Amino acid sequence: KGVDKSATIGSRAGVVQVGYFGSMGQGRLGSFEFLLKCFSLLKSKGVEPKKRIRIFIRGPRTQITKDLINLMGAQEYIEVGEVIPYHDTLRIMLEMDYLLLLGTDIHSYALPGKLFEYIGASKPVLAVTPPGQIDDFVSEHQIGYVLTPGRERDSENAILSLLEGRKTTFFQKNVSNLANKYTRRKTAEKTAEILDSFVMRRT
Secondary structure (H helix, E strand, C coil), X not given: CCECCCCCCCCCCCCEEEXXXXXXXXXXXXXXXXXXXXXXXXXHCCCCHHHHEEEEEECCCXXXXXXXXXHCCCXXXXXXXXXXXXXXXXXXXXXXXXXXXXXXXXXXXXXXXHHHHHHHCCCCXXXXXXXXXXXXXXXXXXXXXXXXCCCHHHHHHHHHHHHHCCCHHHHHHHHHXXXXXXXXXXXXXXXXXXXXXXXXHHC
């Protein structure tokens, strides 16, 4: 129940594909609303999102998300679906050009596990978040764009850059390097844990 089995994503030439997989709860809906507002402002200036981008959302609470999308007139370029099996989520992540990360004031002091899932998939990030740890991390490692609610002009420019593909290759290279770094670190930490455990048993 609640599983969308039609988990096929088709690509279209010249269209940036962005994916979000998870809940819109815990304040994330506000960040998502800001993203839609930015696209609405760009549309009023002659930029047609439906010809340039496709956003795929899979997760619970879809009706709330759909209501907001309809209210903002964004249904032409956003596709919402129910929760999908984990293996399908991973496959679709790899088909995306960017993965969407929604931050909140509630958790601005911490890095969400979803960020490291995205890094593991070696995909650039489109982060919509208040100032905090996510903002700092994405900016420091240059692995994607950061849109800050309340900063419409900067966010519009970032979206235009994304649509034009100005930094995609650059971000892709950085996130791939970061993924390798974290994989090596995780392996080293696991090895250290095993060695520590062995030493403790011997003493």
